[in-house]
Amino acid sequence: MSFELAVDIGGTFTDVVLQQGIEQSTVKVLTTSDDPATGVMAGIDEVLQITGADPTDARVMLHGTTLATNALIERRGAITALLTTRGHRDALEMALENRFEQYDVNIDRPVPLVPRELRLPVTERLDARGDVLIDLDEASVEALVPVLAARQVNSIAVGLLHSYVNPSHEEQIAGLLRAALPGVSISLSSEVCPEIREYERLSTTCANAYIKPLMAHYLQSLEEKFRSRGFGCPILLMTSGGGLTTLKTALSFPIRLVESGPAGGAILAGEIAAAGGYSKTLSFDMGGTTAKLCVIDDFKPLLSRSFEVDRSYRFKKGSGLPVRIPVIEMVEIGAGGGSIARPDTLGRIQVGPESAGSEPGPACYGRGGVNATVTDADVVLGKIDPESFSGGRMSLDRAAAVDALNRNIGTSMGLPVSLAAHAVSEVVNENMAAAARAHLSEWGRGMEERTLIAFGGAAPLHACLLARKLKIDRIVIPRNAGVGSAVGFLLAPVAYEVVRSHYMTLASLDPEAIARVMAEMHAEARTVVSEVVDPAGLQVSRNAYMRYLGQGYEIAVPVQDDPEAIRPEDLRAEFETTYKALYGRVIPGLEIEILSWTLNLAEPPGNKVLRLEPDLLDPLRLIEAREYCEMFDVITATSVETGCFERSKLDVGDYLNGPALITEPQTTVVVGSGYSACVTRQGNLVIVADLKKEIG
Numbered sequence: 217m218s219f220e221l222a223v224d225i226g227g228t229f230t231d232v233v234l235q236q237g238i239e240q241s242t243v244k245v246l247t248t249s250d251d252p253a254t255g256v257m258a259g260i261d262e263v264l265q266i267t268g269a270d271p272t273d274a275r276v277m278l279h280g281t282t283l284a285t286n287a288l289i290e291r292r293g294a295i296t297a298l299l300t301t302r303g304h305r306d307a308l309e310m311a312l313e314n315r316f317e318q319y320d321v322n323i324d325r326p327v328p329l330v331p332r333e334l335r336l337p338v339t340e341r342l343d344a345r346g347d348v349l350i351d352l353d354e355a356s357v358e359a360l361v362p363v364l365a366a367r368q369v370n371s372i373a374v375g376l377l378h379s380y381v382n383p384s385h386e387e388q389i390a391g392l393l394r395a396a397l398p399g400v401s402i403s404l405s406s407e408v409c410p411e412i413r414e415y416e417r418l419s420t421t422c423a424n425a426y427i428k429p430l431m432a433h434y435l436q437s438l439e440e441k442f443r444s445r446g447f448g449c450p451i452l453l454m455t456s457g458g459g460l461t462t463l464k465t466a467l468s469f470p471i472r473l474v475e476s477g478p479a480g481g482a483i484l485a486g487e488i489a490a491a492g493g494y495s496k497t498l499s500f501d502m503g504g505t506t507a508k509l510c511v512i513d514d515f516k517p518l519l520s521r522s523f524e525v526d527r528s529y530r531f532k533k534g535s536g537l538p539v540r541i542p543v544i545e546m547v548e549i550g551a552g553g554g555s556i557a558r559p560d561t562l563g564r565i566q567v568g569p570e571s572a573g574s575e576p577g578p579a580c581y582g583r584g585g586v587n588a589t590v591t592d593a594d595v596v597l598g599k600i601d602p603e604s605f606s607g608g609r610m611s612l613d614r615a616a617a618v619d620a621l622n623r624n625i626g627t628s629m630g631l632p633v634s635l636a637a638h639a640v641s642e643v644v645n646e647n648m649a650a651a652a653r654a655h656l657s658e659w660g661r662g663m664e665e666r667t668l669i670a671f672g673g674a675a676p677l678h679a680c681l682l683a684r685k686l687k688i689d690r691i692v693i694p695r696n697a698g699v700g701s702a703v704g705f706l707l708a709p710v711a712y713e714v715v716r717s718h719y720m721t722l723a724s725l726d727p728e729a730i731a732r733v734m735a736e737m738h739a740e741a742r743t744v745v746s747e748v749v750d751p752a753g754l755q756v757s758r759n760a761y762m763r764y765l766g767q768g769y770e771i772a773v774p775v776q777d778d779p780e781a782i783r784p785e786d787l788r789a790e791f792e793t794t795y796k797a798l799y800g801r802v803i804p805g806l807e808i809e810i811l812s813w814t815l816n817l818a819e820p821p822g823n824k825v826l827r828l829e830p831d832l833l834d835p836l837r838l839i840e841a842r843e844y845c846e847m848f849d850v851i852t853a854t855s856v857e858t859g860c861f862e863r864s865k866l867d868v869g870d871y872l873n874g875p876a877l878i879t880e881p882q883t884t885v886v887v888g889s890g891y892s893a894c895v896t897r898q899g900n901l902v903i904v905a906d907l908k909k910e911i912g
């Protein structure tokens with residue numbers, strides 16, 4: 217039988233899902249940091265062995281990864297240079313010339329990926345319309361070649377003023393560099409981010425250049441190993457915007473993969489929300505290295521044209537590295553199972569953002585780790601069965617976890633090991649709750665009546681405690697939650713979004729120019745997606761990014777199917793409807809301007825085999841535990857007798873009362889005291905504080 221593969225690489229674990237029809241087989245293996253492709257193939261080999269599937273029957277391999285994000289956060293990218301218009305080399309460091317925290321005199325700005333000595337000026341100048349004011353001086357480019365060679369630069373970003381309108385000078389520079397420095401990676405801002413706003417365009421292009429050699433090495437290694445196993449199917453990459461794209465596109469624009477793994481989880485959460493009828497949800501994806509939270513209203517995750525990597529100051533906007541790409545909007549923090557806990561200089565427990573990763577991993581992994589981590593705390597608290605961890609592939613060392621917590625936390629703070637572990641758990645849970653509150657506040661959304669959809673290897677362990685902090689009454693744990701992002705890849709459409717900046721006002725609207733820009737974007741998107749699917753049946757969606765004249769930020773406004781038929785009054789009505797929904801009012805009498813346009817070409821949603829049907833609760837029956845264990849209870853601060861269940865043995869309609877542990881191969885679900893868990897028709901677990909209210 218033919219099958220699909222989905223692979224998600226995290227900082228600690230690599231998840232593999234093989235789907236035949238509606239049946240899924242899952243594997244979780246440690247990520248191999250020296251060459252992540254080795255871990256991928258180990259997971260694929262294992263799932264093939266479990267299922268007996270033949271590589272020649274594979275239809276497609278869907279892949280997402282946090283490697284790009286981790287490389288940016290940990291600054292493990294290439295030695296990168298930036299060539300820019302003379303007089304503008306410091307635009308990358310000047311940024312927006314504002315302070316993201318007005319009253320803290322000790323704030324640190326994000327450090328540019330390219331140091332000043334490698335931000336190199338070239339002589340040329342275009343005006344805002346793309347007309348040439350100063351021709352490119354090729355000698356000024358050639359004079360930089362010895363500098364680039366001497367500094368062993370292996371990736372170059374080219375970002376010239378106004379090149380989003382006219383890319384000719386950037387293309388000339390690329391030709392000169394390829395001739396003088398063969399093999400050096402080159403990223404042009406006119407290709408990576410052809411949009412207005414110089415700082416964001418330079419930042420995005422530099423980020424693309426910074427990770428491009430690393431991601432190229434990994435993707436080429438993966439393809440080589442994958443083909444050597446006998447697979448002939450295409451490899452599609454998950455993008456940050458929630459669509460699937462080709463390997464070729466990913467090699468050119470790896471910055472689009474920055475949130476590729478978490479995007480799969482957000483898509484899964486949207487499907488779970490739609491199937492269950494949960495119109496206001498918060499997805500919670502906690503793995504080994506990071507936690508990701510995403511607002512999903514009306515069954516769709518928030519989308520954005522910009523994103524900040526590694527917000528380092530209380531999750532505040534402006535404290536991270538900005539990139540302009542299509543992205544599912546979420547907040548990501550260094551809070552995972554491998555996050556390291558230690559006292560700070562004031563004697564407070566700090567958890568993350570540093571992670572033990574997969575090598576050596578938490579102390580309980582028995583791979584040489586000595587730092588106390590969140591997973592070590594969960595083991596000591598009794599939330600994880602050391603014998604059944606990762607489907608029994610790894611046996612955890614509880615004694616090592618106890619030793620690490622005592623040595624790093626307990627002894628110095630005068631706490632018994634159970635309270636030291638509880639303190640670590642409380643700190644990481646509060647960190648995630650604070651991130652969730654900040655994220656919803658930034659987008660003007662409330663926490664009321666939300667459902668928490670939790671997945672990832674560590675999220676089901678912490679979901680009840682996080683929900684309690686956020687005053688959320690319902691939690692949903694999907695089937696195969698431990699590999700939720702990889703499952704989400706199976707639901708994602710093949711899609712590609714293109715953006716162009718083309719300025720006009722509503723008063724001077726030019727339908728012919730709009731149609732011309734849209735046609736160019738459609739052709740570019742069609743070229744990408746036609747390598748994988750027949751473009752004839754794809755859906756086209758278009759947006760105009762509009763604002764009142766003089767404002768600093770735009771909003772996305774839908775554009776009708778026929779660009780030549782666009783009327784100013786229709787666009788104004790759409791803009792005012794969208795603006796009022798966001799800000800509560802419109803501003804009468806003000807001119808409206810359009811800065812950019814986007815076009816997205818995507819598969820229709822119904823093309824996916826896994827699309828979920830409505831999820832309902834059947835008549836419920838109470839089941840009692842046959843096995844018990846000890847788990848630390850946060851309410852009484854003591855160990856309590858806890859029922860133990862295997863998720864595979866729970867049937868639709870079964871329900872149980874907490875405290876309880878529900879184990880499955882890739883994670884453990886902790887049902888806290890005062891909660892009940894029931895199994896829906898889809899096989900999802902719904903955990904609620906008031907079961908009578910849930911069943912109506």
